Amino acid sequence: MESLKIAFFCWESLYAERVGGLANAATNLAETLARHHEVHYFTRGEGRDTEINGVRYHYCRPAGADIVQYCSDMSRRMIDRFRGFDAPSFDFLHFHDWHVVDALHRLRDRETIFTYHSTEFGRNGNAFSSGWPFPEISGIERYGGLIAKRITAVSSTLRREAMKLYDIPDWKIDVVPNGIVPDHYQADVDPEEVKRRYGFDPDSPLILFVGRLAWQKGPDMLVDAAPGLLREHPDGKFAFVGDGQMRQGLGTRARSLPVRFLGRLDDADYVSLLNASDIVAIPSRNEPFGLVLLEAWSAGRCVVASDVGGLSENIEHGTDGVKVQPHPDSIAKGLSVVADSPGRSHCMGRKGLEKVKGCFQWSRIAERMEDSYRKAANHDTILC
Numbered sequence: 001m002e003s004l005k006i007a008f009f010c011w012e013s014l015y016a017e018r019v020g021g022l023a024n025a026a027t028n029l030a031e032t033l034a035r036h037h038e039v040h041y042f043t044r045g046e047g048r049d050t051e052i053n054g055v056r057y058h059y060c061r062p063a064g065a066d067i068v069q070y071c072s073d074m075s076r077r078m079i080d081r082f083r084g085f086d087a088p089s090f091d092f093l094h095f096h097d098w099h100v101v102d103a104l105h106r107l108r109d110r111e112t113i114f115t116y117h118s119t120e121f122g123r124n125g126n127a128f129s130s131g132w133p134f135p136e137i138s139g140i141e142r143y144g145g146l147i148a149k150r151i152t153a154v155s156s157t158l159r160r161e162a163m164k165l166y167d168i169p170d171w172k173i174d175v176v177p178n179g180i181v182p183d184h185y186q187a188d189v190d191p192e193e194v195k196r197r198y199g200f201d202p203d204s205p206l207i208l209f210v211g212r213l214a215w216q217k218g219p220d221m222l223v224d225a226a227p228g229l230l231r232e233h234p235d236g237k238f239a240f241v242g243d244g245q246m247r248q249g250l251g252t253r254a255r256s257l258p259v260r261f262l263g264r265l266d267d268a269d270y271v272s273l274l275n276a277s278d279i280v281a282i283p284s285r286n287e288p289f290g291l292v293l294l295e296a297w298s299a300g301r302c303v304v305a306s307d308v309g310g311l312s313e314n315i316e317h318g319t320d321g322v323k324v325q326p327h328p329d330s331i332a333k334g335l336s337v338v339a340d341s342p343g344r345s346h347c348m349g350r351k352g353l354e355k356v357k358g359c360f361q362w363s364r365i366a367e368r369m370e371d372s373y374r375k376a377a378n379h380d381t382i383l384c
Contacts, residue, residue, distance in 0.1 A: 003038065004091040004373070005090045005091050005092075006033060006090065007082060008026060008030050008041040008042065008043075008094050009075075009095045010096040010100065011100060013043045014027040016043060022097060025154070025179075027041075028179060029366060031054060032363060035054065040056045040082075040085055040090070041055050042078040042081055043058070044061065045057070058078075058081045060074060060078055067137075068137070071098075072102045074099065075099075075100055075101070075103035076103075076106075082107075091111060091373075091377075092112075092113060095114045095148070098137055101114075105143070108148075111377055113149065113150045114152075115154070116153045116158055116288070118158065119138070119162060119288070122158075122288055122309075123214075145168045150173075150174070150375050151168060151172055152175070153174075154176065155288055155310035176372060177314075177365060178294070179360045180291070180294035180295065180362070182297075183298075184271070185271055186275065186298060186299055187271045187299075189275045189276055190276075194275075199260065205235065205236050205339050206279075207229070207238050207239070208241065209239070209282075210280070211282075213244030214244045217283070218306065218326055220246060221327065223238075225329070225331035226238055226254070226258075226259060227332075228336070229332045229339065232336040239260050239273065241270060243264055274299045278301075278342070279304055279335060279345065280302070281304050282306060283331050284305070284308060284326065285308065287310055288310055289310035290305070293310075293314060293315070296352065297355060298353065299349075300349040301349045302348045303352065305321055305323060305324070306331075307326075311323070316351075318348075320348050320351035320354075322334045
């Protein structure tokens with residue numbers, strides 16, 4: 001593909017404001033595209049503009065009384081920055097998730113691509129009466145899909161979910177999965193030393209959860225699965241990395257269990273713990289893709305994961321992971337099966353690493369995104 005000038009709009013990045021997996025996905029895609037194209041990344045942050053790994057980052061500092069107003073203000077500030085770099089004009093404008101739809105609205109006459117990394121229904125499917133502005137954010141997501149020239153989703157499951165929720169025609173939306181840089185999640189560690197550092201018995205199997213402590217990610221089901229595993233493997237230990245609104249309730253729930261909540265860890269500590277763990281549990285109720293799966297595989301870890309969304313699509317049950325139902329009894333059974341056979345667990349982790357290297361390198365993902373850019377440029381022909 002000829003060299004293009006591309007603008008990314010995303011509310012987080014790896015080098016400034018970082019919230020979750022979206023920062024990894026958008027930043028790594030931008031840096032891969034920057035090998036062949038001119039890429040500018042408009043995001044939140046402090047300080048001067050900077051260039052990192054070929055991507056030019058432009059920062060703004062928004063404000064707002066609530067998350068919707070905050071994101072609207074952010075979009076306006078992003079566009080103010082964008083105008084200063086739009087000569088010569090950008091070829092494509094790529095918007096990531098609902099936070100930047102106001103910017104997409106203001107630039108809707110340009111060649112635009114909108115990526116669903118998740119949906120509000122998936123994130124908060126049980127929260128209709130919780131006070132979270134579920135209908136408002138869903139409306140924003142719908143509008144983004146309506147006005148964008150082209151749409152991508154990070155899994156086939158998310159593509160179907162977005163089409164059903166927001167009446168998106170099948171010709172308009174492509175699947176472009178996330179990728180991974182495997183080396184970033186590999187470390188030569190002494191597992192016993194790492195386990196001791198966090199207060200775990202070095203000889204006990206360690207089950208690791210990584211993610212937001214939120215309904216979507218299912219940490220409560222993993223806590224409730226712990227007694228079932230402990231009946232078969234009384235020496236089992238659980239580590240939860242991440243934070244969220246369920247933290248206090250989970251602590252109460254797990255008071256008598258061998259569970260530790262470690263909060264957020266810096267990258268180096270997280271990678272060390274990941275490589276020292278024996279099993280990575282991903283008990284999500286809804287998972288549009290599941291970047292932690294690729295992180296676990298990159299470290300050669302065996303995964304026990306819910307048979308949902310991108311996890312279901314990417315795991316081959318019994319070969320590179322174990323798929324379970326999102327229910328404590330099923331999760332406990334899956335963990336016990338893996339803990340019963342450390343040799344088989346190791347083999348599944350190695351198979352996962354092979355899959356990462358073969359299917360999820362960012363260079364391959366960037367080629368698929370370039371194909372979506374081509375389709376965006378030809379949208380009038382497609383409509384005819």
